[in-house]
Amino acid sequence: MPRDGNITRDKILMTSMGLAISQGHVATPIDEVIAQVGITKGTFFYHFPSKKHLAMAMIEKFSSNKLNTLNEYCAKATKLSKDPLQQLLIFVGLVQEQHAKLEQDEIGCLYASYCYENQLVDKEIGESVSLTMKAWQDKISEKLKEIMVLYPPVTEVEPDKVAGMFLTALEGAYIMARIMPERDAVETYLEQYKIYLQVLFKQA
Amino acid sequence: MPRDGNITRDKILMTSMGLAISQGHVATPIDEVIAQVGITKGTFFYHFPSKKHLAMAMIEKFSSNKLNTLNEYCAKATKLSKDPLQQLLIFVGLVQEQHAKLEQDEIGCLYASYCYENQLVDKEIGESVSLTMKAWQDKISEKLKEIMVLYPPVTEVEPDKVAGMFLTALEGAYIMARIMPERDAVETYLEQYKIYLQVLFKQA
DNA sequence: TTACCCATACCGACCAAATGGTACAAAATA
């Protein structure tokens, strides 16, 4: 075998993901990607038959990353506490922590970027995306059901929607981080979500 | 005076705002705009010297609309109840209502669309945007301070951040509406926000 | 009233640059 093309392929993926998150996919010409990676057009199109294929590969990669973090953080959280409510709070905390390290223009969601510029490229891509999101929602929802057994909520709530609110807050925070002058929107609004959980399951 | 050019200008603005929200600004060629409006390129560039100028005009228009709704809904809410907590809940309800009428691809925020595709075009534009958002946040924050006098919150919270959470939930909901199969994300997650307020200010 | 004026509003052909994509030769490694 000649030199490993997967390295180049991965570099293209990583670079274009960064660019897509910070300035959008359509707004990022291939020339900019290859310039930043340090390759030429021929190489690019050897690895990705078209820009659309790149888009799909990016989504796939992003999804797989997201699913990995989900499992990783779940495992960490269950290891750190026996109490389901504490586990969930720790889980959210881990996500907060993850974002604290990132630079301003690294903060964002590829899905959001895509869905705002062209209804998620494709139907099948759209399904794969919603499945990944649903995976997060379901995992949190399951945990919420455990919590609700131990701590009856102050008012009746649907675990699915409280779980969805986490993703909503996160996606919303990404946008706030870009629009508002304060940088720590993710930290701030996931904190709000934690407070929501705490008051919801507060014992009298 | 010849026929009123402002009509055309407004039509261009409206059309391109719709397109920008549904598929992004960069992803919308001028040709598509003028085709939909039913004018020619010459006319377009007579009204807007460049695509960037169009972008700025759109943001301005969007901001002015947003400020109008803010005032309108505030007025309505204060008229419908004397209790500040009820007023805020009504306010959120009005926003929910507003979105219930919209079509799928009309749901979204121009700011979000812009900030995901090119860091809000310009510095000055960015400031104008954050000012509009801050206007909403401040108005809600003020109301929250009134509320906190009457109903001591279950746990200590910063009104500014609870207020910001409204915008966060709304922006997040827009994205959820596009990513997830369920259409009524705005309804759902603003409802979650209302629940948050209710449990936060619940009387023992 | 009418003829003309002129600013405003609009048209449509054209241009240059950007952008996605191709063809094929040259390298590199096993």
Added chain:
DNA sequence: TATTTTGTACCATTTGGTCGGTATGGGTAA
């Protein structure tokens, strides 16, 4: 040498933008 990987030069289309000219219609002077 055979296969995979990369570089170079080029092409076709799209896209933002220009330019000269035309239509509209109210004011105004004869």
